[in-house]
Amino acid sequence: MxxxxxxxxxxxxxxxxxxxxxxxxxxxxxxxxxxxxxxxxxxxxxxxxxxxxxxxxxxxxxxNPRMVLRPKNFKVSKNFKKEIKNVLMDQDWEVKVDEDFHATILSCATQARPDQDGTWITHAIMHAYSQIHEQGHAHSIEVFHQGQRVGGLYCVNLGKMVFGESMFSKKTGASKIALASLCAWAIAQDIEMIDCQQETAHLSSMGGYPIPRDEFLNHVREKTTAINPIWRFNKSVLQHWLSQPT
CATH class of the missing domain: 3.30.70.3550 (Leucyl/phenylalanyl-tRNA-protein transferase, N-terminal domain)
Structure with missing residues (x-):
């Protein structure tokens, strides 16, 4: 064919x-x-x-298979739980949503990554995702420390389905704080799955795992028909993880 x-x-x-x-x-x-x-x-x-x-x-x-992360299965170790407590207690840390989508996707594009020469986040990609952000379908979660954007991620949302795209970190652990925030918010919104696209050891370490393509596609077909939730939260959403067993 x-x-x-x-x-x-x-x-x-x-x-x-x-x-x-x-x-x-x-x-x-x-x-x-x-x-x-x-x-x-x-x-x-x-x-x-x-x-x-x-x-x-x-x-x-x-x-096939497709890498996914179920928010409820996001792994929070004892050490990471301590980091979350510090973020929640320290006024120097903030988590914001859609503060500056363009700055976030640009940071993801310029993030140095092991064994990767260049980036797939081209100017055409940034323009197209910025357009769907303006339409309310793409979002950024941004982590600030002392007023500086030090980590974050961007993703696509259709109904009750979230498609993770890319993360960046300028301070150790900052991108994981962004992902922990996204997962906690997704649980509150009854969003059962975040698409991670392709399998990596890093995603596996945080609770991601591969599923058959047909299972993924059926989930997407069912969940993208719902109304998009409202994207409005801050670092207080991380409180969810302090009540969970490690």
Whole structure:
């Protein structure tokens, strides 16, 4: 069958019926020359995401298995619980939502990562995600220390489904504070799953694990029909983890 080259308004191949069109690149579903906010939203509703390097065409993926994190399974060690207590008690620490989405995605793009040369967060990606942020579908969680943005993440939200995208940290543990905040808020909103896209040891250490693609796609199909929750919280949401056993 081969990979589909998509024009801006072309439908995506079905990840249920047309998955893995190129057996040599499992999970790669389609290719396009450009990326738009409208395409992004259609893709996420079908459990598809873009991931590519600068100079490449836009590569659209639906891998099997799919890495996910169930917020209730987020791992909080004794040491991390102490860090959370410190953040809650120390006025120098703040957690903000959508304070500066563009600054957050730019920080994620410029974050140095082991064994990674360059970034997949290109100018086209930043523009498209900024557009869906303005539409209320992409959000940033930002961690501040003494007024400086020291960590954070950005994600996509459709109904009762959250799709994690990228994190950054300029101070040890700051990105984990952002993720702990997101997970605590998601539990309060009855959001059962955060998409992590691809398996990494770092995500596994925080409670993420792979599930079959069909299971993931069925969950997305069911949960993205709900109304988006209101994204408004601060570091007090972290209190949730202090009552949980380690």
């Amino acid at each position: 081969g990979l589909s080259w998509l024009q801006p308004h072309d439908p995506f191949p079905s990840p249920w019926n047309d998955a893995d069109p190129d057996p040599e690149v499992p999970g790669l579903l389609a290719i396009s020359e450009d990326i738009s906010a409208e395409q992004l939203l259609r893709a996420y509703h079908q459990g598809i995401f873009p991931w590519y390097s600068d100079g490449q065409p836009i590569l659209w993926w639906s891998p």
